[in-house]
Amino acid sequence: MTAHLTSAQLSEQHAAEGQIVLVVNAGSSSIKCSVYRVIDDPHAEAGARAIHGAGGQIEGIGVAPRVVAHMADGRLIVDEKFPVAQVADHDAAFRLLRLVLAVGLRDTPPAAIGHRVVHGGAHFTDAVLIDDKVIEELDALTPLAPLHQPHNLAAIRAVRVAAPELPQVACFDTAFHAGNDIMAQLFALPFHYYEEGIRRYGFHGLSYEYIAHHLHTVAPDIARGRVIVAHLGNGASLCAMKDGKSVETTMGLTALDGLPMGTRCGALDAGAVLWMMAHGMDYAAIEKVLYQESGLKGISGLSSDMRELLASDSKQAKLAVDFYTYRIAQEVGKLAVVLGGLDALVFTAGIGEHAAPVRAQVCERLAPVFGIALDTAANDAGKERVSASDSRVPVFAIPTDEEGMIALHTARLLREAHVHAQPDAGAGAAARLGQ
Incomplete structure (x- = not known):
C-alpha cells in the first residue's frame, strides 16, 4: 500500500x-x-x-x-x-x-x-x-x-x-x-541494426555523474571544461565529458568493450570470435572466455585483483599491468581528440582511487603529449589532487559514490x-x- x-x-x-x-x-x-x-x-x-x-x-x-x-x-x-x-x-x-x-x-x-x-x-x-x-x-x-x-x-x-x-x-x-551524438553511438554495420538498438550505449554512468557533480562543487571551472574520467575497477571504462555531460565513452553495446578489465577482454577484433566459432566453441564457451577468463586474469594467468598483480614478481603479472596502463593511456588520447583537448584527468573506482602505481604509469605514458606531471608524494598518499603544481593538465583521484547518485x-x-x-x-x- x-x-x-x-x-x-x-x-x-x-x-x-x-x-x-x-x-x-x-x-x-x-x-x-x-x-x-x-x-x-x-x-x-x-x-x-x-x-x-x-x-x-x-x-x-x-x-x-x-x-x-x-x-x-x-x-x-x-x-x-x-x-x-x-x-x-x-x-x-x-x-x-x-x-x-x-x-x-x-x-x-x-x-x-x-x-x-x-x-x-x-x-x-x-x-x-x-x-x-x-x-x-x-x-x-x-x-x-x-x-x-x-x-x-x-x-x-x-x-x-x-x-x-x-x-x-x-x-x-x-x-x-x-x-551522446550519433557519431559516438554508431557501429559500421547496416544501419537497420542501429535502428533495432545495436549501438554503443556506454556504462558506469552513475559513477561519472557523481564525479561531474563533485567537480562542480570543488572545481567549477574544471567541471565546465574538457574532462576525462577513468573509472577503474573490476569493470573499467573512460568517459569524455564537456560541461559535466558525457560526450564519448570507451564501452559500447555491452560491458565487454573498451579497456581490458579484471576478467573481461575489452576491445576485441570480432574476427577472434569468428575464429573461436570456427574451431568448435559454442556460445556459452565463448561467453565464458570473454567475460570470465580474459582481461588482467587472462594475461597474468594469476589473478584479476590489481593488488595481487602489483605485489607479484611474475613477468606475466607485470605484462598484464603494463598492457592495462598502455590501453588506458591510448584511450585517453582518443577521447582527448574527441573533446578537442584536455583540461583535467580524474581517476576513480577501486583501482583508480587506491592503486597509486597504476595512476603513475598512466600519467607517465601521457606526460610527453599532455605535459602531465604527478606529485609523487600526493599520489602515494592518495590525495584528491595528485598532479604537481606545474602540470599542464591537473590530475585528480576522487572516490566515487554511485550509491549516493542512486539515492x-x-x-x-x-x-x-x-x-x-x-x-x-x-x-x-x-x-x-x-x-
Whole structure:
C-alpha cells in the first residue's frame, strides 16, 4: 500500500526530514546495500544532498566471500569471511546481507529502494519506478549485460517478495550517455541494426555523474571544461565529458568493450570470435572466455585483483599491468581528440582511487603529449589532487559514490511521482527485509 501526498506536503516533509532511501548495488562479484538520507540543498548540483548512513557489502561472491557492515555512527556490525559454499551466488549473498543490514534499518525505515541497473537499453534514459512491465523489459536486455543484469533483477525481485509495498526505482548505468551524438553511438554495420538498438550505449554512468557533480562543487571551472574520467575497477571504462555531460565513452553495446578489465577482454577484433566459432566453441564457451577468463586474469594467468598483480614478481603479472596502463593511456588520447583537448584527468573506482602505481604509469605514458606531471608524494598518499603544481593538465583521484547518485535519483522520482510509503509501512518492510 502507498499513500499519495500533495506536492506541497511532500516538499515540506522532505525538506524537514529528508527521504530515507535504501540503495542496492548488485555488481558482478559483490552486492552493496546502503542507507541514505536525502535532504534539500540549494547549493548542491542536484538541488539535494545524499547523506550516507548504515551500509554493508559482500565481496568475493563465490570466490572468497566477505561481509562488512557499519552503522551510521561508524560502529561495526560485522566483518566476517564466509565459506564459499555458504555464499556461492548472488541470491545467497543478498539474503545474508539483508539480514545484516536490517539491524541498521530498525530506526530508519526506508521510503523506497533504489537499484543500480547496468543496462537500460535505448528506452530507459532516466531513472524509473519499477513495475512488472519494467522488469520484463529489463530482463530482455540480459544478453547485453549477462554478468550484471541478472543480479540487478534478482535483488529487485527479492525485495518485491519481502516488501511489496515499498516503491522501487531503477537507476541506469547507461542513462548518463543517452544524449551522446550519433557519431559516438554508431557501429559500421547496416544501419537497420542501429535502428533495432545495436549501438554503443556506454556504462558506469552513475559513477561519472557523481564525479561531474563533485567537480562542480570543488572545481567549477574544471567541471565546465574538457574532462576525462577513468573509472577503474573490476569493470573499467573512460568517459569524455564537456560541461559535466558525457560526450564519448570507451564501452559500447555491452560491458565487454573498451579497456581490458579484471576478467573481461575489452576491445576485441570480432574476427577472434569468428575464429573461436570456427574451431568448435559454442556460445556459452565463448561467453565464458570473454567475460570470465580474459582481461588482467587472462594475461597474468594469476589473478584479476590489481593488488595481487602489483605485489607479484611474475613477468606475466607485470605484462598484464603494463598492457592495462598502455590501453588506458591510448584511450585517453582518443577521447582527448574527441573533446578537442584536455583540461583535467580524474581517476576513480577501486583501482583508480587506491592503486597509486597504476595512476603513475598512466600519467607517465601521457606526460610527453599532455605535459602531465604527478606529485609523487600526493599520489602515494592518495590525495584528491595528485598532479604537481606545474602540470599542464591537473590530475585528480576522487572516490566515487554511485550509491549516493542512486539515492538522489530515487528521492527525486518519489517527489515527482508523489509516492511515499505510509509511516508504518517502511518499518514493517525493514523488518521483513531481514526475514
